[in-house]
Amino acid sequence: MTTMFDISRLLATGVPTWPGDTPFSYEVSWTKEQSGSVNVGKLTMSIHTGTHIDAPFHFDNEGRKVMELDLELYIGPARVIEISGKSSIGAEELKAFELDGITRLLIRTNSWTNPNEFPTEITYLRDDAGPYLAEKGIRLIGVDVPSVDPLDSKVLAAHHTLHANDIHILEGIDLAKIAPGDYELIALPLPLVEADGSPVRAILRPLT
Numbered sequence: 100m101t102t103m104f105d106i107s108r109l110l111a112t113g114v115p116t117w118p119g120d121t122p123f124s125y126e127v128s129w130t131k132e133q134s135g136s137v138n139v140g141k142l143t144m145s146i147h148t149g150t151h152i153d154a155p156f157h158f159d160n161e162g163r164k165v166m167e168l169d170l171e172l173y174i175g176p177a178r179v180i181e182i183s184g185k186s187s188i189g190a191e192e193l194k195a196f197e198l199d200g201i202t203r204l205l206i207r208t209n210s211w212t213n214p215n216e217f218p219t220e221i222t223y224l225r226d227d228a229g230p231y232l233a234e235k236g237i238r239l240i241g242v243d244v245p246s247v248d249p250l251d252s253k254v255l256a257a258h259h260t261l262h263a264n265d266i267h268i269l270e271g272i273d274l275a276k277i278a279p280g281d282y283e284l285i286a287l288p289l290p291l292v293e294a295d296g297s298p299v300r301a302i303l304r305p306l307t
């Protein structure tokens with residue numbers, strides 16, 4: 100029997116959205132009665148709502164878009180670590196963990212305390228995290244908050260330094276029920292050709 104943990108946030112009307120960004124909406128735009136055969140849904144949302152990946156084009160006009168990212172990074176072994184109660188995380192906090200040989204690192208910060216509201220403060224990554232993680236061989240970082248940077252950041256130092264170190268970004272995962280350890284991660288982006296990111300269905304399977 101395989102166990103699997105869904106670490107995706109639910110997408111429904113009223114789901115917390117980046118302040119000022121497009122609200123989430125799903126509607127049946129063409130009912131079964133109207134079409135004569137099927138209900139047809141219509142989706143409107145920001146790409147950065149809920150559990151999603153960022154493509155570098157999100158913060159760099161010349162950056163790669165979703166289809167140019169390496170799919171392999173979104174499937175495979177991942178280590179979950181827990182670093183709670185910190186306003187930020189950098190090389191100093193990360194040094195406490197064994198990360199050699201890890202490609203995908205998911206950090207449980209527990210800092211998005213009320214999942215029904217967009218947070219006002221989150222644990223963010225300092226700009227020495229990127230170089231440190233790259234030195235360890237990490238290629239994907241996942242966080243349980245809507246951003247790897249402070250919410251009011253305009254320069255997005257963490258986004259840029261992670262990208263400069265070829266580390267892909269997964270945001271808004273729900274790790275509230277996930278014990279630190281090693282898992283298989285699956286968090287595939289949609290084939291959105293022009294997009295700056297993509298919602299993902301993220302799951303973890305224990306490694307047996």
Ligand SMILES: Nc1ccccc1C(=O)C[C@H](N)C(=O)O
Binds near residue numbers: 120147153157245248
């Ligand atoms: N949706 C936004 C609207 C305005 C300003 C920032 C955002 C973001 O999404 C930034 C966040 N760091 C992100 O990558 O998801």
Ligand SMILES: [Zn+2]
Binds near residue numbers: 152153
């Ligand atoms: Zn994003």
Ligand SMILES: [Zn+2]
Binds near residue numbers: 268
């Ligand atoms: Zn981001």
